[in-house]
Amino acid sequence: SAIAFGAGFVAGYLTKKFGRSLLMLIIILAAVLLVLHYMSVITIDWPRIKSMIGLSPDQDFQEALNNGISWAKLHVLAVGVGGVAFFLGFIIG
Numbered sequence: 001s002a003i004a005f006g007a008g009f010v011a012g013y014l015t016k017k018f019g020r021s022l023l024m025l026i027i028i029l030a031a032v033l034l035v036l037h038y039m040s041v042i043t044i045d046w047p048r049i050k051s052m053i054g055l056s057p058d059q060d061f062q063e064a065l066n067n068g069i070s071w072a073k074l075h076v077l078a079v080g081v082g083g084v085a086f087f088l089g090f091i092i093g
Contacts, residue, residue: 001081008082012089 036042048059054063066085 004078004082005085008085009089012086012091013093014089015086016090017086047057 033042033044050057050059057068
């Protein structure tokens, strides 16, 4: 629970301080990569990306979401503490 609190607080604080800039950077980077992929300048290996984030190549987003919800149900205390800490970090930031 202490780790969840610390991680949640830091994530909330950093979101408040750098959230808009970070979100814009991620959106621009994703758009550039997708355009380059569409134009065949680069090749994105989607099965490898899925395996890097812990999904099987045939697993879709809905299955990943269901797995995340199942994990959250098993770890209610950590999710709750992390959520409260995120809110506190966001308020303080």
